Amino acid sequence: MKPEVLQLSPILIPEIRDKLDQLFTLRRYYEQADKPAYLAQHGATIRGVITGGHTGITQAVMAQLPNLEVVAVNGVGTDAVDLAYARDRGIQVTATIGALTEDVADLAIGLLISVCRGICTGDRYVRSGQWPQSATPLAPLPLARQVSGMRIGIVGMGRVGRAVATRAAAFGCPISYTDLKPMSDVPYAFVGDLITLARDSDALILAAAADKGEAIVNAEVLRALGTDGYLINIARGKLVNEADLIAALHNGQIAGAGLDVFADEPQVPSELFAHEHAVLQPHRASATVQTRTRMGEMVIASLTDVFAGRKPAGSVTG
DSSP states (O other), X not given: OOOEEEEOSOOOOHHHHXXXXXXXXXXXXXXXXXXXXXXXXXXXXXXXXXXXXXXXXXXXXXXXXXXXXXXXXXXXXXXXXXXXXXXXXXXXXXXXTTTSHHHHHHHHHHHHHHHHHTHHHHHHHHHTTHHXXXXXXXXXXXXXXXXXXXXXXXXXXXXXXXXXHHHHHHXXXXXXXXXXXXXXXXXSEEOSOHHHHHXXXXXXXXXXXXXXXXXXXXXXXXXXXXXXXXXXXXXXGGGBOHHHHHHHHHTTSSSEEEESOOTBTTBOOGGGTTOTTEEEOOSOTTOSHHHHHHHHHHHHHHHHHHHTTOOOTTBSOO
């Protein structure tokens, strides 16, 4: 008999869905209208859970799964999972660590280029038909900001931070970073204070792990970043005080922002919509076929390892 797995969020890659169906009896919780009744019917036989980083799983749901062995997070964020409760019950929690690194770093640089060079503004200018109507070519569009050579400050020099630094270095950008401590195996300058890092950077890129994080980018940090500075966030929305960011954009205290993440997704503050100097994405840094396939394969490996009595490679619960 195949192990029963409760699926809390969909998998988009057809090949991964097929493999899951071959290996497990999937209980697609996310499709159910009456979720409490569904749990009451199937909860006792569930051995594994598939969920997303944003969806997570509540302690209340886990409590209704007495034979749960593993929660496989299809992502790297585990802040929506009660890890302490899982450890107390001996439930393995896994994440797709490393699978997202390259795509997330790519998008960080993409957001930086987009906001500095006004790519989205230029796209709207062409699509709206304004270009042929302009007496002077490009007159309505302000001059953009050169990206090559910008001073880049990275918050969090983990896998993603290092991948961002590698890409930024290819643009001839001097790189500094802050983290909990200096990293002896990177060639970049460590700055122990976030405000100092912001003051000495043309662009501040957030790549920090944030499972237990709170807003670290506030009005003081944004003032330090300054009127010529840009904020890029591909980490977690809650790292930024969004009210302070909106005020900084509105008052011209920073030059612009590129955001893939928000504090209360999918609810994005409507005040951001009017800002031409804000480039917004719907938390899709990992949304490529290649990365989502790797993530799905890691989810399958986590489930099969635990059911076979092996410790999964992506465990975050020890």
